[in-house]
Amino acid sequence: MSRDTQGADAFVLTDEVDLVLRATEGDERAYGKLVGMYQARLYNFVRSMVRNDEIAEDITQESFVKAFFSLRKLQNPASFKSWLFRIANNNTLDYLRKKRIQTVDVDESVRESYVDEASPEKGAVSSSRTKHIREALDKLKPDQRNILVMCDLQGFSYQEIAEALDIPFGTVQSRIFYARKKLKEFLDKDIVFGGEN
Amino acid sequence: MSPKGHNTDLARLLDGELHDMHEVEQINAAIQADPELRSEFDEQRSIKSLLGELDEYSAPDFMATRVMGEISARRNASRRVAGWRQALSLVGALGVVAILAVSLNNRNLPAGSAEGQSMARGTVVDPGKEYSDAYWTNPDFESTIEDERLRNLLQFASDAHRHSEMEHLAGSDTTNIDNLVIMVGEQGGSH
Numbered sequence: 001m002s003r004d005t006q007g008a009d010a011f012v013l014t015d016e017v018d019l020v021l022r023a024t025e026g027d028e029r030a031y032g033k034l035v036g037m038y039q040a041r042l043y044n045f046v047r048s049m050v051r052n053d054e055i056a057e058d059i060t061q062e063s064f065v066k067a068f069f070s071l072r073k074l075q076n077p078a079s080f081k082s083w084l085f086r087i088a089n090n091n092t093l094d095y096l097r098k099k100r101i102q103t104v105d106v107d108e109s110v111r112e113s114y115v116d117e118a119s120p121e122k123g124a125v126s127s128s129r130t131k132h133i134r135e136a137l138d139k140l141k142p143d144q145r146n147i148l149v150m151c152d153l154q155g156f157s158y159q160e161i162a163e164a165l166d167i168p169f170g171t172v173q174s175r176i177f178y179a180r181k182k183l184k185e186f187l188d189k190d191i192v193f194g195g196e197n
Numbered sequence: 198m199s200p201k202g203h204n205t206d207l208a209r210l211l212d213g214e215l216h217d218m219h220e221v222e223q224i225n226a227a228i229q230a231d232p233e234l235r236s237e238f239d240e241q242r243s244i245k246s247l248l249g250e251l252d253e254y255s256a257p258d259f260m261a262t263r264v265m266g267e268i269s270a271r272r273n274a275s276r277r278v279a280g281w282r283q284a285l286s287l288v289g290a291l292g293v294v295a296i297l298a299v300s301l302n303n304r305n306l307p308a309g310s311a312e313g314q315s316m317a318r319g320t321v322v323d324p325g326k327e328y329s330d331a332y333w334t335n336p337d338f339e340s341t342i343e344d345e346r347l348r349n350l351l352q353f354a355s356d357a358h359r360h361s362e363m364e365h366l367a368g369s370d371t372t373n374i375d376n377l378v379i380m381v382g383e384q385g386g387s388h
Contacts, residue, residue: 028265028268031268035261035264035265036261039256039260039261040253040255043254043255043257043260044255047254057257060256060260064264065268065271130252133250148248153249157214158214173214174205177205177208180208180244181240183244184243187247
């Protein structure tokens with residue numbers, strides 16, 4: 001990371017900390033700016049986990065609302081991003097847990113054949129390759145999927161992931177490694193690698 | 198450290214999470230020396246690269262509006278609840294004050310009343326019954342009460358009692374007001 005980039009990051013962080021502090025005092029406009037800053041990333045994270053547009057919207061909204069009313073519990077305003085994603089991750093896992101129980105109650109085979117409920121990637125015709133990768137990602141257990149989405153799709157650092165998922169740094173490292181290996185098992189080599197591997 | 202021990206460090210190296218240059222060199226050397234480890238590293242790299250190809254899902258444009266609308270709605274709702282709570286606490290506080298006022302008033306009962314005696318005995322006396330007993334046994338009881346509002350209240354209770362008694366005498370199913378009026382007239386001067 002260059003010095004200029006670091007300076008820009010520090011400025012953004014200071015700005016964000018200021019917004020978090022103002023929002024903690026009840027300033028809705030400040031919180032509105034934070035929502036604007038994170039809505040795309042948070043929605044993208046949740047949507048990658050739940051495979052349904054409407055449910056992803058609901059979980060994202062509820063996570064932002066819950067975060068606003070819990071801001072006083074946030075000890076370090078600089079950790080707002082990790083903390084927000086932790087709330088979203090917990091909400092998402094709760095939803096998946098409930099859905100899994102309901103699905104298993106109905107019919108185990110339904111869960112096995114469960115596929116993305118909405119059209120993939122809005123506004124873009126997704127290739128069969130990216131669709132296949134998404135489907136393979138969906139087959140991972142939630143605690144492997146969330147960590148790969150954070151690391152490889154969202155660009156979180158290990159430290160941020162550790163804070164967001166409330167797990168030790170070493171666990172982040174090993175979980176990412178094994179999640180990637182597991183994902184490879186679900187990928188059709190012919191589709192993804194064109195028979196190279 | 199055996200080459201296997203480097204396995205999870207491969208992910209750290211790939212993700213730029215290794216900051217110790219000595220460690221980086223050590224793992225790079227291990228990757229070069231061990232084909233199995235190199236194969237693991239390539240696999241990690243290819244998966245990371247594949248995931249990087251995925252398009253992002255785009256959040257709906259109205260997400261921020263929706264979130265802020267929900268926050269405002271919930272804040273307003275909680276303000277209303279807080280308002281009701283405040284009103285209820287006020288009513289509760291007034292109730293306590295009223296009870297205290299009545300009990301303090303009871304201390305003004307005529308000397309030698311049953312209440313005073315029962316207090317001395319450590320038993321609890323119903324202040325209403327005290328007034329009632331004193332009312333029926335002492336014809337001048339009303340004049341001993343200094344508080345005009347209390348006197349009026351006693352008068353009201355007395356009238357209500359008499360009215361209830363008239364109803365009872367006339368029969369519970371009667372609707373004949375005339376009978377009641379006559380009975381009230383007959384018993385009106387009895388006290």
